[in-house]
Amino acid sequence: MTSQELFVKTLSDNHLNLTKSRRKIFQILSDVESITMQELIKKTKGSIDRASVYRNIVIFEKIRIIDKIKIGFKYKIELGEMYSYHHHHITCMVCHQSQPIDENTVLEKALIQQADKLGYRLSKHQIELSGICQNCQKLD
Amino acid sequence: MTSQELFVKTLSDNHLNLTKSRRKIFQILSDVESITMQELIKKTKGSIDRASVYRNIVIFEKIRIIDKIKIGFKYKIELGEMYSYHHHHITCMVCHQSQPIDENTVLEKALIQQADKLGYRLSKHQIELSGICQNCQKLD
């Protein structure tokens, strides 16, 4: 099943219509690693109203078509894990570019243990690293 | 040196006045584990204007009197590491309470290695765990 097909199926499984707006938002998200709400609104300006973008993002998050991830003190949006793979992010504090970090089993296990120790049943975790990337280190 | 004294010294080292507003904000932060901007504004309503709260929080962050931490897709504020210790947070998805997690050397080392592998010089990291706390598990 392609991404497209999964997207269509996920909507239909949840009794949601496949509309032009939803196709377009999905298309945009497919073309980027991640995107801010502001960028998404800008890209859809003229074709989709802000309110509809917000409404659809809420829905997409609920049915796990997207994940919200934190970058700085804002969040960004990216396609959910069904459409990619579990990963985290590292952001350069100088150029503000961010890139994905592959899952690391050792790390994930350590986190589950930590939660367990405190009596929590862990369901989500997010790790955000900030530093200075290779390129920006050179420019010093 | 007490927290109070460190606070006074930090301001003075940075050529900033010790004002009534700043004392009050510091006092409130000393009394809680962490707090949202909205809660802080509510607690100071009548005595400090919103704009001054925001301005002081910006200053406090710059001189590391506070840290902003991410909880959900908002941020919260807490006294900086000089006033406590390095830690992370786990938040219950049901009751939205959050609690600190002590530093774990294994974990921190794993993170530095990860960053290194990608050529980054790591300077900050944040780990946020979400799950269901012991109490809320019982209520199921």
Next chain:
DNA sequence: GTCGATGCAAAATGTTTGCAAGACC
């Protein structure tokens, strides 16, 4: 045709700024 989705306008919420008056050193 029916119900869900959209656009538009307006409100609610969150944050920042300019400026004159007041507080700190």
Next chain:
DNA sequence: GGTCTTGCAAACATTTTGCATCGAC
């Protein structure tokens, strides 16, 4: 007294809501 800080009001940015209309199934 001079400079930094504050309050106030207004602007700006972000997100949500109500309602009439439109589109998907």
